[in-house]
Amino acid sequence: xxxxxxxxxxxxxxxxxxxxxxxxxxxxxxxxxxxxxxxxxxxxxxxxxxxxxxxxxxxxxxxxxxxxxxxxxxxxxxxxxxxxxxxxxxxxxxxxxxxxxxxxxxxxxxxxxxxxxxxxxxxxxxxxxxxxxxxxxxxxxxxxxxxxxxxxxxxxxxxxxxxxxxxxxxxxxxxxxxxxxxxxxxxxxxxxxxxxxxxxxxxx
Numbered sequence: 001x002x003x004x005x006x007x008x009x010x011x012x013x014x015x016x017x018x019x020x021x022x023x024x025x026x027x028x029x030x031x032x033x034x035x036x037x038x039x040x041x042x043x044x045x046x047x048x049x050x051x052x053x054x055x056x057x058x059x060x061x062x063x064x065x066x067x068x069x070x071x072x073x074x075x076x077x078x079x080x081x082x083x084x085x086x087x088x089x090x091x092x093x094x095x096x097x098x099x100x101x102x103x104x105x106x107x108x109x110x111x112x113x114x115x116x117x118x119x120x121x122x123x124x125x126x127x128x129x130x131x132x133x134x135x136x137x138x139x140x141x142x143x144x145x146x147x148x149x150x151x152x153x154x155x156x157x158x159x160x161x162x163x164x165x166x167x168x169x170x171x172x173x174x175x176x177x178x179x180x181x182x183x184x185x186x187x188x189x190x191x192x193x194x195x196x197x198x199x200x201x202x203x204x
Contacts, residue, residue: 088128101135113137136170
């Protein structure tokens with residue numbers, strides 16, 4: 001589907017769990033189509049949803065860049081750490097191949113956003129001997145709440161709001177050096193090739 005400002009949207013729904021039952025011919029066809037998407041889009045985001053279900057981990061393991069979105073609530077931080085722990089302790093996880101960033105969502109200030117990252121970074125470094133980076137923060141303001149209720153992007157609904165400006169800062173941070181970073185430039189088709197490789201290795 002075509003969204004505002006030339007942004008395309010492909011709805012996966014709950015059917016993603018059925019990807020493991022595809023034939024080799026169907027996989028080849030899908031990879032061909034994903035290769036075409038690489039030529040159509042500058043950036044492709046895959047939203048896996050929350051949790052540590054098997055299909056979520058498979059997508060994360062196949063991705064060169066992972067953005068963990070969390071909030072200051074203890075339950076959200078716990079869920080984020082659980083995902084990172086499952087990722088780091090998975091024998092298929094390649095630390096050098098994957099960049100992990102944290103986005104602090106629904107925070108009241110820049111200091112709180114940084115604090116959310118610091119908490120995760122501390123436990124990841126101490127217990128998982130890993131390294132994560134800070135992608136930035138999104139404040140919870142009235143403009144964002146209104147945009148959600150209206151089902152419109154806050155960047156279009158209220159482009160001068162704090163949350164909309166924060167999205168611009170985060171986007172610039174994520175795209176910085178994109179053309180020279182190998183882990184960001186290999187394309188969607190290779191990501192899904194990695195996805196099915198993980199699936200097949202899990203079966204063997």
